[in-house]
Amino acid sequence: LSIQDGSAEEIARVNGAMTEEFVDEWRNAAYNCYSSGHKFCREVCPVMQVTRNESWTPTAFHANVVAMEKGELTVEDVAADYVNCTQCGACELRCPNTLFTGDFYRFRTRTVDLVKSVRALAVDQGIHQPGYQRWNLLTEDRKHEPVLGEFTCNGGVGGVPISQDHVADWAEGLDIPIGGETILFVDCEAAFYRTSVPRAVAQILQMAGFEFGLMREQWCCGGPAAEMGYVDQAKRFARHNLDDWRASGVKRVIVLDPHDYITFTEDYPKYFGDEYDVEIVLAVELFAELIRDGKLSPSIPIERSITYHDPCRLNKRKGIWKEPREILRSIPGLDFKDVDRVTQWSYCSGGGAGLPIEKPELTAKISDSRLQTAAELEVDTLVSACPWSERPLSEAGEKQSIDVVDIHELLAESLGIEVGGSRGA
Amino acid sequence: MSAVAAAGIDDRALEELAQVVGADNLLTSKPARLHRARVPAPFPVHKWADHMPDAVVLPASTEETAEIVRIANRYGLPVVPRAGGTGLTDGAVPFRHGILLDLKRLDQIHEIDLEDRTCTVGAGVNMLKLNEVLGRHGLIYPDDPASYPCSLVGGRIGTSGWSLVGSRYGHTRDLVLSFVHVMPSGEVIRIGDGGGRKISKSSTGYQMKHLFMGHQGTLGVATEATLKLYPKPEAELSPFWAFEDYESAYRCVRALARQDIATFAGAVLFDEEKVAYLRRDDEAYIPQPENVRALVCSVLYGNEDEVRAGGKRLMRTAREHGARYLGDEISEGDWAARHDRYATPLHGRTKAGQVVPMSWHCEDAAINWSQLPSVRREWHAIVDRLRRKSDVFDDWGMFAYTSARTGVDYLTEIDVGIWEQELDDETWAMWVQAKREIASVAVAHGGSISTCHGACREGEVDIVPEELGGAYDVMHTLKRALDPNNVMNPGKYGLDGAFEEDLK
Helix, strand or coil: CCCCCCHHHHHHHHHHHHHHHHHHHHHHHHHHHHHHHHCCCHHHCCCHHHHHHHHHHHHHHHHHHHHHHHCCCCCCHHHHHHHHHCCCCCHHCHHHHHHHHHHHHHHCCCCCHHHHHHHHHHHHHHCCCCHHHHHHHHHHCCCCCCCEEECCCCCCCCHHCCCCCCHHHHHHHCCCCCCCCCCEEEHHHHHHCCHHHHHHHHHHHHCCCCCEECCCCCCCCCCHHHCCCHHHHHHHHHHHHHHHHHHCCCCCCEEEEHHHHHHHHHHHHHHHHHHCEEEEHHHHHHHHHHHCCCCCCCCCCCCCCCEECCCCCHHHHHHCCCCHHHHHHCCCCEEEEECCHHHHHHHHHHHCHHHHHHHHHHHHHHHHHHHHHHHCCCCEEEECCCCCHHHHHHHHHHCCCCEEEEHHHHHHHHCCCCCCCCCCC | CHHHHCCCCHHHHHHHHHHHHHHHEEECCHHHHHHCCCCCCCCCCCHHHHCCCCCEEEECHHHHHHHHHHHHHHCCCCCCEECCCCCCCCCCCCCCCCCCCCCCCCEEEEEEEECCCCCECCCCCCCHHHHHHHHHHHHHHCCCCCCCCCEHHHHHHHHHHCCCCCCHCCCCCEEEEEEEECCCCCCEEEEEECCCCCCCCCCCCCCCCCCCCCCCCCCEEEEEEEEEEEEECCCCEEEEEEHHHCHHHHHHHHHHCCCCCCCEEEEECCCCCHHHHHHHHCCCCCCCCCCCCCCEEEEEEHHHHHHHHHHHHHHHHHHHHHCCECCHHHHHHHHHHHHHCCCCCCEEEEECCCCEEEEEEEEEEEEEHHHHHHHHHHHHHHHHHHHHHHHEEEEEEEEEEEEECCEEEEEEEEEEEECHCCCHHHHHHHHHHHHHHHHHHHHCCCCCCCCCCCCCCCCHHHHHHHHHHHHHHHHHHHHHHHCCCCCCCHHHHCCCHHHHHHHH
């Protein structure tokens, strides 16, 4: 289906068919939510917590589909509402339909996929959110997300222009080869903004004797485009990356960013099916294993009082919460005030799924709220494992005098590595 | 603004509302209005658009709320308060459009008083979130409905909700000490036991707390509440027992309630249809031998010494009544699960056995123990007739909960699955008639139509005058006196009748 040419009538017909196809796909899932009416998702939703706006809740996102089926609403009526979601997945975990009836139906509430689908439906019908549109145009142009703003060629933060020529600048002096069976994939935020994270990861890998290289021509993973509804662009970027991997015989990709981890383990398999035979390794899991096996021994004490922020895409989306804690408990000197993973279902940085692009004020509020819970523990440091969370959390941390540190940076320090790079602005 | 014009609310009124709450907190888009018309099903979905408010306002203070109500009086606009929107009697559903007063931004915890063990919160605060904060002080606010993770304090007051563990700690009416109340005129008063904010016993003047709780928004709206707090219990015991028939379980549940155990928080009786339904369709149900046909669970909360002693006595009593204890693992797990959801798998079956997504509807009459078997027979017969007429309906069995420690009466619940996707005017009319019949059975047995939901949904509401008799006339008198312009949630509880007399 395409709406590029044709009369207004033709466009309306094509849009109508697209909406119908969408409603067909989602109607039962939407009814499962609508007919329960429980709304257990509401108070764990990070956006709801700071806005108290019932139109921006997982139940509303499902009910809209019912209303579309009844002819009460169109995608145009609701497209802007779907901006208000970080795709953190807390609602899915808290949903009684997932918790108690999932096995029976082989059913799971999939709010994140629903939000992505509505955003895609809107884009396909030419309904754009201005921030998302601009962001994806710039990404298309530069092959990386404009994480340093629009005019970084003239300097910007740290003076690194966002372009293919500079995507591996973070690795300066580390002698990492190009290609090989195992490569390290670095997301846009870490490659251009928080370069200390990939530097930490790369040097820990080197210390453990791991052989790895970098991509020949790395583009953005495409995940953010998919999250914002620009699916064709996401697929083109994915295609490029997979082709690059195959051309240089890559069998294994190490990722340090939870968002990349989702994209490579959920989106790419959907795009490529059996053709996609690449092993994806998450750095946090790998490092926990190396520590367990005695191949990494953090020994330099770090005198900090910390708590850990479970990144949504690890804890809520992938159930990964043990390994980061294993790593933190292995670092001497830390006073670790842990908060359990279930309590953290209702925590978020607000940095996901393009929320800071369209609603930076909401991201800031969500991060402020997250830092408030950290401050109540009387810690001096909040440790995260997601570069995308670390910018908004750091900004909120400044107000509370709480330092926001990446888990890889902390591990590297305890291993005696001089990390280098930049921790952002 | 075209949606607004179509909705027929005066532009000047809208401007005044925007001045009070700020333009960002006045919502007029169709999606925003549709979402504030919804409550848990059966709503019904095929009449959703009929119930849209004209505008939604989200006040951030008592003063803003009062000003909204004053504007409504000036323009003669209906005001429908909405907190969590999880109520089961359509209290938050606008019958006449108008202004939807969404209380969710009143979500501040104003005070935690560790000296006198109270806290004061906005009406938009959720109990689970509140308890996350109180837990740090070793305290708990034990208002514990099935909607605990999502309902809000303001809605609990407006519906005078009931608590699953109320035999131990009391219900909303006991736990809310006082509240700030915006009257239908817009005047702001404090309602409580006497005048003190944190007083639980007083014989000064009329006792008005009950009157201004459970009115479903027809007598104003609470904006801030002072709550009684308890120490977080050290211990919980939640045994489940199996029985071969309803009769034995029925006798056992009474015996448990009569033991006069101070830590006793409640007991629940599952009838044979309920167990059959869980066995048929609940994946969370842990398989039991076929001769298990009824269940009882009970729960104790308190300090370890007392819970242990009370538990022994409870176990002995159950054993003497032929109960088979299901073991610690099932008991702990199942209580957590039942407690944490509305206890239904949210699907049912057609008569041919086809699994279909269904919403859950629950009737909640208060019935004396002696009348339970008879009510049970008649209620199942009503739902059985419905089911024979249409596959839209499925009988999901009954629960009976103790509502007081002596076991004088029971929250008696029949759960009906409704296949909403297939609901139409004809099946809806069948359902409304069945609700009338269900309510009539409760009243005929000397009970009350509703223990905790309220009784203003279609069908049941027709039987309210019969239940209340002369007291229903007093409701009319009060409504007319306190809300002369009929702005507060008009149309609910048949209270329009109060104004028809004026018209004569």
